[in-house]
Amino acid sequence: VTTKKHANGLEYVEINTAQCKARIFLQGAQIDYFEPVGKEPLLWVSSADDYQVGSGIRGGVPVCWPWFGMSPNPGFPQHGFARTSIWTLDSVKMLDEAVEVKFTLPISDSDTQYWPHDTSVELLFRLSETLSVSLTNINHGDYEVSLTQALHSYFPIEDIHQLTATGFSDSKYIEFGKGPFNQAQDDVDFNRETDRVYTNLGPVQQLHTRKGIIEVSRENSHSAVLWNPWIDKSQRLSRFNDDDYLSMVCLEAANVLEDKVTLAPKESHTLTTHIRWK
Numbered sequence: 001v002t003t004k005k006h007a008n009g010l011e012y013v014e015i016n017t018a019q020c021k022a023r024i025f026l027q028g029a030q031i032d033y034f035e036p037v038g039k040e041p042l043l044w045v046s047s048a049d050d051y052q053v054g055s056g057i058r059g060g061v062p063v064c065w066p067w068f069g070m071s072p073n074p075g076f077p078q079h080g081f082a083r084t085s086i087w088t089l090d091s092v093k094m095l096d097e098a099v100e101v102k103f104t105l106p107i108s109d110s111d112t113q114y115w116p117h118d119t120s121v122e123l124l125f126r127l128s129e130t131l132s133v134s135l136t137n138i139n140h141g142d143y144e145v146s147l148t149q150a151l152h153s154y155f156p157i158e159d160i161h162q163l164t165a166t167g168f169s170d171s172k173y174i175e176f177g178k179g180p181f182n183q184a185q186d187d188v189d190f191n192r193e194t195d196r197v198y199t200n201l202g203p204v205q206q207l208h209t210r211k212g213i214i215e216v217s218r219e220n221s222h223s224a225v226l227w228n229p230w231i232d233k234s235q236r237l238s239r240f241n242d243d244d245y246l247s248m249v250c251l252e253a254a255n256v257l258e259d260k261v262t263l264a265p266k267e268s269h270t271l272t273t274h275i276r277w278k
């Protein structure tokens with residue numbers, strides 16, 4: 001495990017063990033590469049991203065915190081400020097079958113405009129043949145705080161026209177501000193812009209790609225976001241090629257809408273997502 005500096009000055013941790021290769025940037029505590037030894041990489045990054053300071057990376061697992069989507073406050077950044085902040089690398093633990101890398105988010109004075117509460121937030125990566133990411137919020141204050149969050153994972157799916165996502169039976173979702181719509185069927189195919197905020201969703205979904213099945217599971221979450229920008233939005237997105245929608249999908253472990261996190265004083269909550277080739 002070594003820490004290095006990227007060409008543009010972004011610092012990252014590089015992991016290379018018998019189980020996996022991975023790279024995690026201190027900006028956003030954002031993992032952008034994860035490959036189990038002997039298998040295909042499990043995360044996708046756009047070739048259009050040039051790894052600039054302050055913009056986050058278009059791929060891997062961006063951390064959306066302390067709100068998902070647009071903030072109710074005008075001018076606040078979409079998906080919160082954690083993904084463009086420099087996190088502190090706390091520890092790297094070499095275990096028998098895995099490496100654990102822990103980051104904490106220092107809340108700067110300027111951040112308190114967005115988040116004036118006495119809490120701490122940690123991100124723990126457990127890297128083996130499976131990628132596990134855990135986002136923990138601890139309320140140190142003396143009043144209740146609520147937040148929404150998501151681990152905005154980008155997956156390489158080869159060909160969106162041949163992708164089927166399963167594990168969605170008996171759920172409901174809001175899309176483009178409409179709904180909620182009940183979904184009885186288990187699978188989702190893709191033939192247009194898809195931006196579904198699911199709630200009441202089971203803990204395990206699978207992405208059936210041409211290179212195998214990517215299994216994504218969640219703990220302490222009943223909500224997730226399924227997103228493919230399709231043709232028109234791809235042309236409007238920053239750091240994204242027009243044809244990138246063909247080879248990626250986002251399936252994001254979340255705590256959003258009625259599944260938001262509410263912490264009583266001294267209470268903590270951990271959102272975990274596990275990502276692996278089935």
Ligand code: TA6
Pocket residue numbers: 069078079152195225227237238250252
């Ligand atoms: O998670 C889906 C979504 O909310 C989309 O609506 C799209 O905005 C995407 O996130 C990417 O957002 P970003 O701020 O990373 O460009």
